[in-house]
Amino acid sequence: MKRLYFIILLSTLFTVATAQRVTRTYIPHGAFFYNSQWQGVPNASKASYYRVLALDDKGQKMFYDYYITGQLQAEKHYISINRQNDKYTVLNGVCRTFHKSGRVESVLQYKNGKANGRALSFFPNGNIGMKLSYRNGLLDGPCYTYTEGGRLEYTTIWRNGTKVNEIKGGKDHYINKNTNEDEFCEHYRHDEALLMAQSKSISKARGNNDKQKIVEVKDTKTTKENLKMDYKGSQIVQGTATTDDVKSSKGTKKESSINLTKEDRYVANIKYPDSSAEKTEPVKVEKSSKRNSTQVRMFNFPYLLSMLSNDNERVKSLDVLTDISRKFQLNTSQIIDGFGAQKEFIYHHNMSYDVQNSNDKITGNNPRQIGYFGTALGKMLTIERINIFTWSEEEMYHIAQEAINAGYKPLGGLDYQSTNGNFVLEPKANSTNYGEHEVVVTFTHQPNLYAGLYHIQMDIR
Structure with a gap:
């Protein structure tokens, strides 16, 4: 039969x-x-x-x-x-x-x-x-x-x-x-290992949505009135301020370093690229160039990993995410609605996400983007996934090398540098610490997806 x-x-x-x-x-x-x-x-x-x-x-x-x-x-x-x-x-x-x-x-x-x-x-x-x-x-x-x-x-x-x-x-x-x-x-x-990892990621996201998990915020001063959020064009609206106007909730640089949080110290240590490097030429997506690699601060995998894997780091305010993302020269932002309380806060340079047509749009040279996906309550987000997009092959491999240096290995034991940006990295050993989660990193690069950009997705396993 x-x-x-x-x-x-x-x-x-x-x-x-x-x-x-x-x-x-x-x-x-x-x-x-x-x-x-x-x-x-x-x-x-x-x-x-x-x-x-x-x-x-x-x-x-x-x-x-x-x-x-x-x-x-x-x-x-x-x-x-x-x-x-x-x-x-x-x-x-x-x-x-x-x-x-x-x-x-x-x-x-x-x-x-x-x-x-x-x-x-x-x-x-x-x-x-x-x-x-x-x-x-x-x-x-x-x-x-x-x-x-x-x-x-x-x-x-x-x-x-x-x-x-x-x-x-x-x-x-x-x-x-x-x-x-x-x-x-x-x-x-x-490519079966890659497809299985992506399918597992999708199933997990759907499972979290079905449970309609609600974030518990421990700030007693937070109210529905002062945490109202919406999106208008590509700007996050809180009262009359956009993301370009948002200041860190921890105050100004004059504050003593003793009072700085881990996020503040991280933001303070990231230097803005030279503003003269910014270009306004017609849209062009290049594959990679060492000449351009110094113009932007590359994404920091170890820090992003700690944001996602550690329960104590996963809950972030909009202000903190904005400050961190701006230091990567990502100054434009959107909020994308998901299922129920799920949202994605995305920050980008020379690109955007077209919600109506469900595709990524390139608007200038060297496009890059980071997205924090999770469950939102007001301006607080419990991060469940991090999405990175980059035009640069060099930056993609830089992220992969940082992951390998942090104890990751290619799924299936393949040579990840010969896959044209399509592979999966997983931790070599299972996490045994309470309150920590394993994170799988999926790399995808297809001409007809994500406007041809390199996509790096970090998911809690």
């Missing part, structure tokens, strides 16, 4: 989806919506999946499908899309589907809407389920069926859709006798 299920799954796989590698809680403007039967519906409230169109690195048409909860469900190349009934969508090229955990579920090659070439299916535990071979929409060639435990159960030979032979066991001729691996299979699972 399992073998029949896998054959049906792969032979009828016409439209499957992927969740963009975007972890914000916004469905992109212009997304297509489908119900559980892959029939088109008008909006998200009736949908089980949503679809986002894109182009791959070669300029070929593809789309990403997502579970409505945000996890990647599939990525496929196509010729045409049917928005009313997805079974009439015409696929062409390699298509992958994913379990909700982020593990690869299937890989299938198409040509002009018909299965043509190799096809794979995987169990939820990651083990191979079946290896099939198609020609012009029909099973043709050797097919291998595995048990969930990884044992080759059957070898079957097909010719033009007809089974001509089947034996128990057998030998999988796709496996290289020198490496003991199926290179095709491994090639289409190379």
Whole structure:
């Protein structure tokens, strides 16, 4: 019965989806919506999946499908899309589907809407389920069926859709006798660790939202009146002051250093870059340049890690976050509403987030941004995630190196410097201290995501 299920799954796989590698809680403007039967519906409230169109690195048409909860469900190349009934969508090229955990579920090659070439299916535990071979929409060639435990159960030979032979066991001729691996299979699972980490991050964020966690603020002077917040354009509004006018709640620089908090001392030790370095040329996103690296203060990973991992550091006021972010030359700000009490306070330079169209917009040279996501009560935020965006490859690798120096290692043991900015770092040892949390750091760089910027996401595990 399992073998029949896998054959049906792969032979009828016409439209499957992927969740963009975007972890914000916004469905992109212009997304297509489908119900559980892959029939088109008008909006998200009736949908089980949503679809986002894109182009791959070669300029070929593809789309990403997502579970409505945000996890990647599939990525496929196509010729045409049917928005009313997805079974009439015409696929062409390699298509992958994913379990909700982020593990690869299937890989299938198409040509002009018909299965043509190799096809794979995987169990939820990651083990191979079946290896099939198609020609012009029909099973043709050797097919291998595995048990969930990884044992080759059957070898079957097909010719033009007809089974001509089947034996128990057998030998999988796709496996290289020198490496003991199926290179095709491994090639289409190379990013599985990254996808699993992102899926876990999304699931955790959704779980926190469902619980509607409320932050307990210990400031008895705080009232609903003086903590009222909203956003107007890209300015945070508190009475009549914007973020450019906000002063530190701890007073002026004339105060004695004895009274300074850890945040104040940190802010005081960060120097503004030379203001003459600021440019107003037309929009241009460069990959990296050592010449420009001295113009801005790079993000400090150890300090940001302490803000997120330590319960005593996670609750920050808007004033403190503003002061810290301004020292990184991030002087413009927004508040982005999430689910319930969740919000993201973002600070940026030469970029912004377009809430209506759900995308990042570049407005000048060398764009950078930091976002603090969490549960808000008035002007206090309990930080649950930190998002960093940068134009600079050098800065991205600087953050990664600081993390490694702090005891992090690449997930899967891969060479992170050869991944073009797509890898995951995790702590080498589990935290044993009370009130501390492990933080996983996900690096993402895709031409069609985040305006092509490098994205570094820090999540509590």
